[in-house]
Amino acid sequence: MEETRILKIKQEILAGNSREADTFRAARWAEGTFMMDVMGSPGAGKTTLLLGLIEKLRSEGGAEVGVIEADLASDVDALKMKAAGVASVELNTKNVCHVEMGMVEKAHAAFGSRRFEYLFLENIGNLVCPAEFDTGCHCRIMLLSVPEGYDKVYKYPPMFAVVDALVVTKCDYLPMNPDFDMEALRKAAGVLNPGLKVFEVSARSGEGMDGLAAWVRGRRVATLA
Amino acid sequence: MEETRILKIKQEILAGNSREADTFRAARWAEGTFMMDVMGSPGAGKTTLLLGLIEKLRSEGGAEVGVIEADLASDVDALKMKAAGVASVELNTKNVCHVEMGMVEKAHAAFGSRRFEYLFLENIGNLVCPAEFDTGCHCRIMLLSVPEGYDKVYKYPPMFAVVDALVVTKCDYLPMNPDFDMEALRKAAGVLNPGLKVFEVSARSGEGMDGLAAWVRGRRVATLA
Numbered sequence: 368m369e370e371t372r373i374l375k376i377k378q379e380i381l382a383g384n385s386r387e388a389d390t391f392r393a394a395r396w397a398e399g400t401f402m403m404d405v406m407g408s409p410g411a412g413k414t415t416l417l418l419g420l421i422e423k424l425r426s427e428g429g430a431e432v433g434v435i436e437a438d439l440a441s442d443v444d445a446l447k448m449k450a451a452g453v454a455s456v457e458l459n460t461k462n463v464c465h466v467e468m469g470m471v472e473k474a475h476a477a478f479g480s481r482r483f484e485y486l487f488l489e490n491i492g493n494l495v496c497p498a499e500f501d502t503g504c505h506c507r508i509m510l511l512s513v514p515e516g517y518d519k520v521y522k523y524p525p526m527f528a529v530v531d532a533l534v535v536t537k538c539d540y541l542p543m544n545p546d547f548d549m550e551a552l553r554k555a556a557g558v559l560n561p562g563l564k565v566f567e568v569s570a571r572s573g574e575g576m577d578g579l580a581a582w583v584r585g586r587r588v589a590t591l592a
Numbered sequence: 593m594e595e596t597r598i599l600k601i602k603q604e605i606l607a608g609n610s611r612e613a614d615t616f617r618a619a620r621w622a623e624g625t626f627m628m629d630v631m632g633s634p635g636a637g638k639t640t641l642l643l644g645l646i647e648k649l650r651s652e653g654g655a656e657v658g659v660i661e662a663d664l665a666s667d668v669d670a671l672k673m674k675a676a677g678v679a680s681v682e683l684n685t686k687n688v689c690h691v692e693m694g695m696v697e698k699a700h701a702a703f704g705s706r707r708f709e710y711l712f713l714e715n716i717g718n719l720v721c722p723a724e725f726d727t728g729c730h731c732r733i734m735l736l737s738v739p740e741g742y743d744k745v746y747k748y749p750p751m752f753a754v755v756d757a758l759v760v761t762k763c764d765y766l767p768m769n770p771d772f773d774m775e776a777l778r779k780a781a782g783v784l785n786p787g788l789k790v791f792e793v794s795a796r797s798g799e800g801m802d803g804l805a806a807w808v809r810g811r812r813v814a815t816l817a
Contacts, residue, residue, distance in 0.1 A: 441747050443746050443747060493689075494634045514765070518666075521668050522634070523717070524665050524687075540739070543768075
């Protein structure tokens, strides 16, 4: 039947992708690069969060940082990174809704011989599809912005279930969103993913950014140990 | 090759879906139902906009309105509609990132013999995948909320290209987002889609909702003429 055939092909694609991801992840580990996948809806604040986080990571001993900026089209985000002096490569998926290993490998190759202590993949703005695809990273985080609403945890469970941390962004909007129920969000996310780490931040005001940066540094050390 | 095989299957799926959509659309037309697909990112404000729009549509002669609420999981939005006295059916895609005709047909059948003057499909919160799938509606609109940022028009072009109207939501957030460039958004969207109608609204304050409701009424009349 059509559905069975599609499911079988999808499983083949995901299995092949996971094998490539394991090889890529091991190669980054061997060279001392900690790589993190950053996911979330369009406009959740991924680029702004990364700019703030990278500033924190560089402030201690000037860590070498690179960013792969994935988008369906355009180079808007890569240009923002370049303007901040961050090495970046634009990965245009040409309207594909997620990032797969073939794309990651090509984007990484575009850095040439440059090596990083931290390499970030800013994934496609999509709260659904990227959760399914291993991108060869050591750690995955997702952003949920306050204006999106806390109930997204009920409506888009797969991504909450697969990430290492949930970063609640744009917390400076909380006073305008009195119905944003942080406790309900933490509780529901904890049911989907008992080990999930939760951060409440505002990249604009800087709130919570030190704690997030400390956690990222710790994850690098633990991963490369 | 793998990619050619996948592309071929995808084309077959989309073609089959479009045939079913045409049949479904004609059946709704024959019974006097105008159906609209409402798309946008998670948290763009689809449910809140629909609640405001439906209130306007009902205020003139008490139009019969139904809503199909699509989500990966949960019945959060269908319950909100029911609480407002709107006939609604929850369509759970079971983690699929878009809505296809088989799902629309099942959800519509769940209304039984009830018939509507306006039937809305609140699509999955996803700015990418739903653009590709014809859902048998007479009209498609997309929402972009001010907190998401105007630059999404550059990064997610396909949806801007296929819809009949772009509704910029949460315009009450404009004072907190001085970098939201409405003119640049209108210009870029107009290049992707020269016939695109653009509305600036706030469902919270009611701003712009009368104009949107008038346009929807007009589209119904023109479609069913």
